[in-house]
Amino acid sequence: MMVSSLTLPDALMTLDSNTPAALRPHDHDACIDAALAAAEQTCKEQGLRLTPIRRRVLELVWQSHRPVGAYELLEALSADGRRAMPPTVYRALDFLVNAGLVHRLATLNAFVGCHDPLHPHQGQFLICGDCRRVVEFHSGSVNRSLDRKARNLGFELTEQNVELLGRCSDCRDAH
Amino acid sequence: MMVSSLTLPDALMTLDSNTPAALRPHDHDACIDAALAAAEQTCKEQGLRLTPIRRRVLELVWQSHRPVGAYELLEALSADGRRAMPPTVYRALDFLVNAGLVHRLATLNAFVGCHDPLHPHQGQFLICGDCRRVVEFHSGSVNRSLDRKARNLGFELTEQNVELLGRCSDCRDAH
DNA sequence: CGTGCATTTGATATACTATAACAATAAGAG
DNA sequence: CTCTTATTGTTATAGTATATCAAATGCACG
Structure with missing residues (x-):
């Protein structure tokens, strides 16, 4: 999925350099890919298993820079074809949070991908x-x-x- | 209810002056009284109504310096004789939080009394x-x-x- | 390549936290 | 006193998270 703003490079010129990446128009597919690659790396380094469910939940969390609720993830997993139940997604989230790949926002009861999982x-x-x-x-x-x-x-x-x-x-x- | 440590003033001497009041042995009744008095004052100043339920919930929140959950408060209210339902306690808490008399701790889903309700x-x-x-x-x-x-x-x-x-x-x- | 152990996932049930909606009551203004 | 608004009562339900036990999978070791 190509982010349409990429076809409008002029828009980028008006943004000051302090604007955080998450707020700038960007190729979000690259964001997701980078996050998954970093996840593979940290898991390999720490001997953690990034199983298909965990990887998929991480990918879903990274669909945007907005926090996502556990039950939204559950719906998305179900749309995949797996008929997932709450413990499935909560277990995946627990793993990802503990591995430093995802953060939980307590004020929103929701989860966002971590920007920099390689540094605790x-x-x-x-x-x-x-x-x-x-x-x-x-x-x-x-x-x-x-x-x-x-x-x-x-x-x-x-x-x-x-x-x-x-x-x-x-x-x-x-x- | 007298805090037993008050009968052991020697204990106070060993504490350095930076120890927060909440962690020091103290006359906790005085804490509660002060909190309620401050609440009366702010409510009067701002034209807010500290009704019996709200006052009682505030008093219950102040029973300790520990955060307390909404459903714990609910049980305590029921023990009082009122058969309170969840909206009752949540409404009282909403009021108290908005009035700056109580804080909500998002990481614990729980509530604590505010130290200094007179200053926003x-x-x-x-x-x-x-x-x-x-x-x-x-x-x-x-x-x-x-x-x-x-x-x-x-x-x-x-x-x-x-x-x-x-x-x-x-x-x-x-x- | 089995066998055994540990980790992960499936499945069911339930606990915990919070709010929607509407009716009944109480408080304050005029 | 009466109108209006704010508060409380009541029922129902939404939203978030975990306990528990069984089944399946991964993996180290012989």
Whole structure:
């Protein structure tokens, strides 16, 4: 499936370079391919098994840069021909989340593909309340501030979940 | 209900001053009273109605510094004698959250009392994975880092949800 | 190439979290 | 007091997630 904006390269020229990849017109098939290739690699390296179901769920999660719910994935799996039940998709998601290939957005009860599965990290996300697209980011200064604050309050950190809701530039421009 | 640690003031001497109030032995009745008083005040100031159900739910949320689930609150309300149904407690919680008196922790599907309802703010929380106690904090440097990052990525922020999972000093000391 | 063990998947049932919709009641304005 | 609005009661259902046990598959080892 070719993204139509690719036929309009002029549109790209008006975007400033800070616009996150997920919000730019792009060849999304390449996104999916890259994500699957990275998944194959990390799984091979860590001795994890990217079975057909898991691979398919990952592919489905990557169909867009929007978070997708477990039951949406379930429907998509059923459309494939498998008559999948909830535990099937939740197990695949558990695997993918633990393998660092997918993130769960707690505020939305939904899942997005991880941008950078090759480097372990924790979740920081911007979510557009209008178009629902999600941008994952990693801020050293946010991490340092959070670590310092936690240490001051006597906490050892094990996980972080930072979800910011707002409006992306596209949606703001569109009023 | 008197907190037994109050009879052991020596214990207080060993705690460093950075220990959050929620983790220190303290007269928790005073906590509840203060929370309810602050709630009365904000509601009066903003023309909101702190009805008996809402007040009772707030009181129940404040029974501890641990997050409490909606259905736990429901049971507690039923124990009071009212035979409450889910919408009752969810409506009360919606009201309290919107009034800034209670925060919802998305990662736990649970609710905690807000420390500082008199000053509007957004949620930043440390959650101890062992004892489940929650410490709310509010870091200017975290906020600045998040704002800057969001702006760089073209986002206008409307809400933030920062939940850090870890282990508090008490639980670490207890191995 | 079996055999045995561990991992994964299938299938059923159920738990947990949250809201829609409409009726009944209570509170506040005039 | 009466009108209007906000709140609560009630029933039903939607949406999210897991427990449990059985069947199938993958894989290491002899």
